[in-house]
């Protein structure tokens with residue numbers, strides 16, 4: 001389980017706190033949604049979980065399966081099953097998508113004490129997963145994310161997730177930029193990974209995604225704090241009323 | 252009135268060598284060859300080794316860098332075998348399907364070469380032998396292909412050259428395989444070697460020429476190599492250099508190239524080795540409608556010093572030039588790119604661009620870039636740029652968030668950076684070989700560590 005306690009985060013080299021005391025407990029088998037206005041700190045939380053070093057934890061703790069992960073490097077966390085689907089996936093010219101996928105998968109398998117996949121085996125798995133997510137094979141021949149549309153990049157993220165089979169999935173606005181059909185495909189991909197061994201944190205602005213990926217809990221993040229937690233119906237309520245009421249509360 | 256300049260130890264050594272060797276150098280007894288050497292020695296000795304107050308050499312001060320002049324390499328001191336040549340080339344290049352011409356310690360070695368008669372489409376012979384009995388075309392070519400003014404390193408080469416390859420490709424000939432000139436140094440004592448190649452590509456011919464510079468052992472060496480290349484009208488030339496000499500080597504090479512009309516010239520230089528490397532490229536457009544695309548990849552670490560200096564001279568209208576260099580610098584390595592494009596008054600419609608990019612892997616590394624445009628025509632498009640930076644932190648984080656450990660993530664990004672320029676090599680086997688060599692360099696192998 002993921003346990004976040006009284007987490008305070010600021011940007012390294014700066015003073016302003018972005019996360020101002022987050023408490024959150026997410027058990028395996030559960031899906032929690034995080035909603036909240038722009039700039040409230042959702043991506044910051046996601047990055048801090050993945051280990052981006054632009055941020056500094058000034059107080060609090062984060063444990064995953066009982067282990068403190070805050071001192072681990074991003075790759076160590078990935079090996080422990082942490083996966084962040086980026087809000088803005090990075091383009092890497094010159095690195096072939098297949099080379100990347102293979103290096104990533106083998107690194108994680110190695111860290112888990114599993115054998116590396118042979119080339120044909122790897123090709124088979126990628127092809128299979130890509131087909132499920134309707135990622136065309138010519139996309140896999142291109143350099144990583146280079147020239148992909150916003151929606152195509154998001155699909156690549158889910159493809160990576162389904163290959164790496166992480167146990168803590170953090171999805172940062174994976175739905176933005178997806179057309180209606182793509183949203184369904186991606187949601188199916190995510191749902192396929194849902195299970196008792198996996199915890200998911202789904203960051204979104206839109207209630208629509210939560211029709212497909214039905215959350216166990218919805219948290220509202222405003223100005224660096226979780227200001228409300230409820231069931232899936234909270235998303236519907238927010239859709240109607242917006243965040244105005246929390247703006248005040250969080251100030 | 253001239254003031255006697257104090258010679259450095261290396262300069263004194265070179266002067267002694269010339270005096271001792273001149274009567275025994277190839278071509279001695281032939282008036283033309285002797286005349287060439289004398290004139291070149293004059294040019295050299297009036298200025299001596301280049302130093303930092305000579306603008307073109309300000310980053311590579313040979314007076315300071317060369318402490319001693321090593322004695323000339325013994326011609327046939329060591330019985331080398333074909334296997335030794337392949338071993339020096341390394342596994343990835345040894346397998347290249349090519350016409351191999353091997354120069355050992357400054358002598359063209361027929362018995363180690365496999366030119367296959369150039370498929371009957373040209374001629375190859377030993378330049379050293381030819382100096383004593385020069386053919387008409389050699390006399391019209393040697394030391395006359397776009398010679399740089401006042402470059403004393405090239406002059407020194409002409410004065411002291413011991414041999415190399417003289418080659419002519421027939422008009423319209425299309426060679427099925429690349430020609431690969433291997434410049435090898437044997438093991439043994441510290442040595443100097445001065446080689447010269449002359450290549451004339453006939454009109455409409457197509458040729459890929461690879462020059463490799465490798466060491467067989469770890470002996471300290473000073474290399475001065477010049478290649479003169481004439482590309483006939485309508486010819487297509489791919490000219491590639493691979494340098495992986497031992498970390499005790501001072502490597503000076505100069506390519507002097509003259510392009511006729513409608514020539515397509517693609518050059519690529521890949522530098523991995525040597526302690527000090529100066530890669531000079533002089534290209535002159537002598538006919539309209541030609542293009543010259545020169546690119547380079549430098550991987551340097553430790554205390555390696557790598558200087559690429561180019562002069563591209565647009566003397567006629569309607570030509571296109573590109574110079575694109577990428578350097579990966581680690582440790583306290585120093586990388587230099589100087590590129591001057593001259594566009595003369597008549598060279599209207601010139602299209603010239605240059606770019607140099609360095610990826611700095613450490614705080615101790617240094618990159619100097621000096622682009623220069625001398626434009627005397629008014630209807631031209633010219634530009635230059637240069638960048639230097641570190642590995643992109645966002646890209647690093649993305650890769651590491653996918654479980655890829657830091658060294659491996661870094662290697663992927665560096666390979667991607669340098670891959671962009673290696674991709675310009677048209678020959679697939681060479682391209683693959685260079686990519687593999689990059690991988691092993693990144694894995695910590697290679698020279699200069």
Ligand SMILES: Nc1ncnc2c1ncn2[C@@H]1O[C@H](COP(=O)(O)OP(=O)(O)OP(=O)(O)O)[C@@H](O)[C@H]1O
Pocket residue numbers: 011018036037038039040041042043044045054087
């Ligand atoms: N690396 C950074 N440097 C400077 N400011 C940052 C950095 N990361 C986040 N911030 C600031 O912290 C605040 C929270 O940003 P964050 O990206 O976490 O918001 P968000 O909730 O994900 O917003 P959105 O809904 O627009 O994606 C913002 O004011 C943002 O400008």
Ligand SMILES: [Mg+2]
Pocket residue numbers: 042043044087172173
């Ligand atoms: Mg965000």
